Amino acid sequence: MDRVVGTVVRGLRGPIINRGDNIEQIVVDTVLNAAKIEGFSIDDRDIVTITESVVARAQENYATIDDISDDIKSKFADDTIGVIFPILSRNRFATCLRGIARGAKSITLMLSYPSDEVGNHLVDIDELDIKGVNPWTDVLTEAEFREHFGYKKHTFTGVDYIEYYKSLIEAEGATCQIIFSNNPKTILDYTKSVLACDIHTRFRTKRVLNANGAEKVFDLADILSESINGCGCNYAYGLLGSNKATEDSVKLFPNDCQPLVDNIQAKIKKATGKTVEVMIYGDGAFKDPVGKIWELADPVVSPGYTAGLDGTPNEVKLKYLADNNFSHLRGDELKQAISAYIGNKEDDLVGKMEAQGTTPRKLTDLIGSLSDLTSGSGDKGTPMIYIKGYFDNYTK
Numbered sequence: 001m002d003r004v005v006g007t008v009v010r011g012l013r014g015p016i017i018n019r020g021d022n023i024e025q026i027v028v029d030t031v032l033n034a035a036k037i038e039g040f041s042i043d044d045r046d047i048v049t050i051t052e053s054v055v056a057r058a059q060e061n062y063a064t065i066d067d068i069s070d071d072i073k074s075k076f077a078d079d080t081i082g083v084i085f086p087i088l089s090r091n092r093f094a095t096c097l098r099g100i101a102r103g104a105k106s107i108t109l110m111l112s113y114p115s116d117e118v119g120n121h122l123v124d125i126d127e128l129d130i131k132g133v134n135p136w137t138d139v140l141t142e143a144e145f146r147e148h149f150g151y152k153k154h155t156f157t158g159v160d161y162i163e164y165y166k167s168l169i170e171a172e173g174a175t176c177q178i179i180f181s182n183n184p185k186t187i188l189d190y191t192k193s194v195l196a197c198d199i200h201t202r203f204r205t206k207r208v209l210n211a212n213g214a215e216k217v218f219d220l221a222d223i224l225s226e227s228i229n230g231c232g233c234n235y236a237y238g239l240l241g242s243n244k245a246t247e248d249s250v251k252l253f254p255n256d257c258q259p260l261v262d263n264i265q266a267k268i269k270k271a272t273g274k275t276v277e278v279m280i281y282g283d284g285a286f287k288d289p290v291g292k293i294w295e296l297a298d299p300v301v302s303p304g305y306t307a308g309l310d311g312t313p314n315e316v317k318l319k320y321l322a323d324n325n326f327s328h329l330r331g332d333e334l335k336q337a338i339s340a341y342i343g344n345k346e347d348d349l350v351g352k353m354e355a356q357g358t359t360p361r362k363l364t365d366l367i368g369s370l371s372d373l374t375s376g377s378g379d380k381g382t383p384m385i386y387i388k389g390y391f392d393n394y395t396k
Contacts, residue, residue: 003396007389010034011374011382023050023058024260028267030384031276040388042272045308047387048264049371052282052303053243054383055254061232063224064249068099068239071228072195075218076104079193084110084184085205086197088120088154088161092297093197094168095244096220100195101172108190109165113140113180117198119293122161122180123149140180142166155291184208192216195223199240199299221299224252240299241282254280257304265306279305284369285361301368309363315393316345316352339395 014030017023027050035042072081081104086093088111101107113135114128115121122145128135131148140148142162153160162178169176179186184205187194192215196205202219209217221238224231234241234253241253254260261278268276282298302309326337346352350360359366371385389396 005389006392007387008040009370009374010038010040010386010388011380012384012386013381014384017054017057017383019057019060019062021058023055024263024267026058027264027384028271031268031386032271034386040386042268042274042276043388044275045391046274046276047309047367047385047390048268048276048278049281049367049385049387050264050278051371051375051383052241052254052257052280052298053251055257055260055280056251059232059254059256061234061252061254062245062249063228063231063233063242063252065095065099065102067228067231068096068223068250069103071223072100072103074228075222076193076195076216078105079216080104080106080108080191082108082110082187082191082194084187084194084196084198085112085117085201086165087116087118087199087297088122088159088165089297090157090159090164091244092242094164095248095250096223096239096242097165097168098172100223101169101174101176104174106175106177107169108177108179108187109169110179110181110187110190111162111165112182113145115292117201118295118297119287119291120154120161121152121292123152135182138181139183139186142178142180145180156293185212188213195219199297236303237299241297241303253282253298254303261304261306275308277306277308279309279364279367281364281368281371284372285365286369286373295369295372301362302364305364309367312360312362313366315359316342342393342395 012030012034014026017026027048031048083100086097111122114123114125127149133148151160166176166178185208192213194209194214194217196202196217196219198205206217206219220240223239224233225235225238227233232252234255237253242250245251257280261280264278265276268274279302281302283296283301285296285301287294321338321341322334326334329337374385375382
């Protein structure tokens, strides 16, 4: 009988992960138990993914507002700090901002507009056209922004982030001036000491600042890139990828992910004889068509994955083959012809017409998005995902 199901994705329910738990063993036990209870086989090239949140929690990778404050003081002393291009997020940045403000005496907060880096809008872009404002050239003060656009609340959260961020800074005892610009060089008219808070564009931002007279330039990856006061840290990403844990602390992105995924792979291999691929995932890399928000607020989709997940898909487009190469065939003849074509496809299809419309993104970005959408961000209770058949094609 022909196989009638392709890729199958299962969200696995495991225990609530606490600080200090053995996450490796918990993942292995959860996978083996789910396979036994649900009656699915564990096969070579199946995929196990684990959300970064439970990994970081098991690693006890936390830091407080005071830890952030102390690192800010050590880097900026009493300088006015230009805090530029932060994303608009209570979960991702607000707690970090409190720590930054606690370590500063004065902050000039420069917000990009009409939206932040990941698509959270301060104002609809159509309103810029109506008001004749050019976001690539025009620098606005807070008063000018309000005069043009009034008081706007975020589509999903109902928060006026201009007012909210200013109140957080002032509550920590720092003075706050807010400006709006998309040019990193603008901040240098206000201060030469800058903390770049953008995520995926931070390297360009720092390069532009350093080339135009900035005296101190750090980004969020430089803050808590090593332990302060014995707190958690992230060696590669600092505060990037952090989330609010409590009102006064953040959970950081996990460390040492490569040995973790390799060890989980080895333990499942020992238990089953099968080589499954393993990865840790954070935010998926996709965009919401309504809110216009690009989901990826983490520095990478996957901070660690086994070797079999390296690379990009190498696929042909079935509908292209059916409409072009084999348009004269029907039924079993068409099926056999397409199966034979797939079985003999080239190892590298980049630039081939038969591959147009496929998705040449990194496997880890695709699988991370699939996992993130499956586990969700709320109360599903499935921080581990088991994926079967991802690497199969029409011939399997």
